[in-house]
Amino acid sequence: MDSLLTLLPMLVKMAIVVGVLLLLPLPLTWMERKIAAHIQQRPGPMRVGWHGLLQPLADALKLLTKEDHIPADADRRLFAMAPVVALVPPFLVFTAIPFGTPVQLFGQEVTLMISDMNVGLLFILAVSGIGVFGTILAGWSSNSKYAVLGSLRSIAQMISYEIPMGFSVIGVVMLAQSMNLSQIVAAQEGLWNIVLQPIGFFVFFVAGLAEAQRIPFDLPEAEGDLGAGYHTEYSGIRFSLFMLAEYLVVVMLAALNVLLFFGGWNGAPPFVPEPVWFLLKVGFFVWVFMWFRFTFPRYRYDQLMTIGWKVLLPLSLLNILVSGLWML
Amino acid sequence: MARTSVKKSGWIGRIFFADLLAGLRLTLRYMFSHPVTHRYPDHEKWVPYPRHRGHHFIKTNEEGDVNCVACELCSQICPCDCITVIPFENEKGDRRPQVFDINLARCLYCGLCEDACPADAIKLGQEYEVACDDRPKLVVHLEDLVAAPRKAEDGGQLRPARLQPDGSGRSVEAAGAKSQGQDWWRHIRKGK
Numbered sequence: 001m002d003s004l005l006t007l008l009p010m011l012v013k014m015a016i017v018v019g020v021l022l023l024l025p026l027p028l029t030w031m032e033r034k035i036a037a038h039i040q041q042r043p044g045p046m047r048v049g050w051h052g053l054l055q056p057l058a059d060a061l062k063l064l065t066k067e068d069h070i071p072a073d074a075d076r077r078l079f080a081m082a083p084v085v086a087l088v089p090p091f092l093v094f095t096a097i098p099f100g101t102p103v104q105l106f107g108q109e110v111t112l113m114i115s116d117m118n119v120g121l122l123f124i125l126a127v128s129g130i131g132v133f134g135t136i137l138a139g140w141s142s143n144s145k146y147a148v149l150g151s152l153r154s155i156a157q158m159i160s161y162e163i164p165m166g167f168s169v170i171g172v173v174m175l176a177q178s179m180n181l182s183q184i185v186a187a188q189e190g191l192w193n194i195v196l197q198p199i200g201f202f203v204f205f206v207a208g209l210a211e212a213q214r215i216p217f218d219l220p221e222a223e224g225d226l227g228a229g230y231h232t233e234y235s236g237i238r239f240s241l242f243m244l245a246e247y248l249v250v251v252m253l254a255a256l257n258v259l260l261f262f263g264g265w266n267g268a269p270p271f272v273p274e275p276v277w278f279l280l281k282v283g284f285f286v287w288v289f290m291w292f293r294f295t296f297p298r299y300r301y302d303q304l305m306t307i308g309w310k311v312l313l314p315l316s317l318l319n320i321l322v323s324g325l326w327m328l
Numbered sequence: 329m330a331r332t333s334v335k336k337s338g339w340i341g342r343i344f345f346a347d348l349l350a351g352l353r354l355t356l357r358y359m360f361s362h363p364v365t366h367r368y369p370d371h372e373k374w375v376p377y378p379r380h381r382g383h384h385f386i387k388t389n390e391e392g393d394v395n396c397v398a399c400e401l402c403s404q405i406c407p408c409d410c411i412t413v414i415p416f417e418n419e420k421g422d423r424r425p426q427v428f429d430i431n432l433a434r435c436l437y438c439g440l441c442e443d444a445c446p447a448d449a450i451k452l453g454q455e456y457e458v459a460c461d462d463r464p465k466l467v468v469h470l471e472d473l474v475a476a477p478r479k480a481e482d483g484g485q486l487r488p489a490r491l492q493p494d495g496s497g498r499s500v501e502a503a504g505a506k507s508q509g510q511d512w513w514r515h516i517r518k519g520k
Contacts, residue, residue: 039355043363295355296348 013114017094025247026056032290039294066236071143074233078141083234083241086134090248092127096120097255098182100265100274112275113182120181121173124256125166128211132158134245135220135230142233150229153301154220157210160308161217165207167316171200171323172260185264192263199319201261203312208253210308213246214289216296219304254285366486369499373489376454378479381437383455384430384468385476387448394474395449398425402441402450410434411441428470432458454480457498 030045030053037044045052070079098113098120117123132155139151173179175196176187194201210217221229231242258264258281268277299307341347366372376382387395398415410433416426441450455477460466468476492498 035359038359038361038363041358041361041364043365043367046367291352291355291359295351 009108009110010114013110017114018091021091021094021248021251022244024251025244026060028247028251028286029056029059029243031287032293035287035290036294039291060240063240064237066239068236068238069233071233073143075141075143078137079233080238082134082138082141083238083245084134085137086131086245087241087248089127089129089131089134090245090252093124093252094248096123096181097252097259098185098264099278101182116182117180119179121169121179121184121260124181124252125162125169128249128252129158129162131245131249134242138234138242139230142230144233146227146232147230150220150226150232153226154213154230157213157217157219157304157308160305161207161210161312164203164308164312164316165211167313167320168200168203168207169260170316171197171319174320174323174327181259181264185259185266188263188266192261192266194261197261197319197323199315199322201257203316203319204260205257206307207312208257209289209292210304212249212253212289214250215293216299217304218298219301250286250289251282254282254289257285258282369489369497370491371489372486373499373501375480375483375485375487376456377483378454378481380454380456380480380483381439381442381452383432383453383458383476384435384441384450384473385453385478386428386450386470386473388474393422394424394470395447396425396428396445397423397447397449398428399423399446401444401446405440405444406435407438407440408434408436425470428473429467430473431467433463433466451479453477454483459497 033055034044034052045055048054048058070076095114096117098111098116100112102109102111104110135151135154135158139147139149139154142148172184172193175193176184178184178187213220219229220226221231226232231239234242258278262281264281265274265278268274272280366374368374389395396413398413400413400415403409403411403413410431412427412429412431413425414427415423418424437452439452442452450473453476458466488502489499490502492500
């Protein structure tokens with residue numbers, strides 16, 4: 001009975017997080033299409049529901065009823081596995097993301113995160129690194145030129161950009177003296193890290209765009225030269241799993257940007273609960289990602305590598321050096 | 329625009345990504361401007377400017393008689409030979425067209441017939457929904473031309489409309505609803 005009482009809040013929290021994450025791409029696709037449309041002076045989806053609000057539901061129905069096609073020469077087992085492998089890491093990451101300070105509920109203290117890990121940041125970086133396996137498997141098992149080229153590009157890109165991304169957060173860890181995300185947020189109580197770590201934020205933001213494979217770094221699925229990249233051969237429900245994973249990575253990176261550099265739930269205006277304030281900030285960053293997407297063209301492959309290795313990596317090392325000197 | 333601002337700001341501008349910021353500023357301004365898309369045909373319909381060259385019409389005088397004197401100048405000048413005029417003498421002794429056919433499928437809406445007409449009879453009007461599923465229907469006769477819509481004196485605006493329920497795919501203006509006003513597009517990008 002006692003163990004059940006400690007287990008129950010955990011299960012409830014997990015159910016809420018998983019449920020919200022599964023449904024999140026619906027409003028996000030609507031938002032993305034609306035933002036794209038308004039940047040291009042179009043109204044966007046207007047027919048299904050009020051201002052096209054039910055459009056994502058119609059799209060989801062369409063995707064679910066599509067034929068689940070597996071190419072004849074594909075490695076069937078890996079082909080079926082890849083979307084799930086791609087989907088698991090973004091979900092896992094959210095176990096370590098805090099949404100606010102602990103609250104009192106029914107006389108019990110409830111933390112607003114699934115697991116309060118001391119190495120939360122390391123866990124997130126490590127788990128999101130696994131995400132590349134989904135891409136590798138998808139590209140390889142499709143047995144298609146476009147898919148293999150796309151997945152090769154995406155592997156090179158994700159591995160190159162994980163390094164500056166990891167280095168850029170070291171400055172934050174040095175300032176907070178901790179890898180625990182709630183302690184990192186607590187350390188930004190007075191001054192957000194964006195003031196102290198502008199270079200770190202810049203490197204993290206750009207590397208994050210590349211990790212999420214968003215424009216201007218969306219080479220793995222460059223429509224013009226690769227069909228759709230590693231998920232060229234996917235259709236129906238399996239394709240929608242890749243889409244889901246992509247949107248969750250975007251949300252995860254927005255959440256990390258807020259937690260590491262924009263003070264998490266700190267600085268909430270009066271009468272706004274901390275989690276709501278945090279989610280508003282995350283929403284703002286998701287919007288910024290979409291704004292970038294419809295503003296910039298795609299970088300060439302060699303430019304991508306140049307930015308990663310010759311600009312971002314030295315910048316992140318410089319950031320560590322300057323932070324260290326400043327802390328002395 | 330982005331290029332010039334980068335040139336002006338030099339290397340400092342390049343370090344702080346002046347070019348990228350110019351692009352972001354542009355798209356942000358567009359994001360909060362009005363969309364230009366017409367929700368045609370079931371919500372809005374574009375009323376063309378008076379100078380628009382659409383479906384032809386033939387003017388009539390006060391007595392209800394057509395202005396046309398069947399001089400056949402329009403059919404002579406027509407570059408695609410789509411106007412057929414056969415004259416006859418009516419009971420008042422006036423020369424009038426017995427047959428006045430225009431093949432809309434051949435017409436290129438150049439407006440030369442309108443320019444050539446000495447009697448202020450044939451004009452090109454506001455109607456532009458002439459699509460149909462049967463080619464003979466595109467040959468319009470004198471009575472169709474007399475009944476066709478005139479030039480839109482208040483043209484150049486977007487009016488609320490609805491789809492005609494007969495399945496013809498035409499859009500008709502919704503009764504009682506207000507238009508967005510003339511030159512609505514001028515307000516899309518404020519200040520510029």
